[in-house]
Amino acid sequence: VQLQASGGGLVQAGGSLRLSCAASGRTFSSGVMGWFRQGPGKEREFVAAIRWSDRLTYIADSVKGRFTISSDSAKNTVYLQMNSLKPEDTAVYYCATRSSWVTVTRPSGYGYWGQGTQVTVSS
Secondary structure: OEEEEEOOEEEEOOOOEEEEEEEEOOOOOOOEEEEEEEOOOOOOEEEEEEEOOOOOEEEOOOOOOOEEEEEEHHHOEEEEEEOOOOHHHOEEEEEEEEOOOOOOOOHHHOOEEOOOEEEEEEO
């Protein structure tokens, strides 16, 4: 399984970015894709997750109302749409995949991780 995250960049506060995570290596009709982020000097933080089979989603409170997660099964790709970005959203964003929805917010349950994409929000 390979995950390729892309779409990061430098944006001003209030701006938007859309991250993509392309998955390859097997058919992703089941399981979960999650997004995490890690800011400088901080622990890895859950952002959002989506279940492939029914597109059930879960969004962290810290980004709820600003970020949305979606998937395109035909392309094996998951997207993270980030609006109204704030300087505190600055981090490396990682996508990861796991088989179960249980404890979806915990990084330890994810078996495969992408390489990360940098998001920098200037004030």
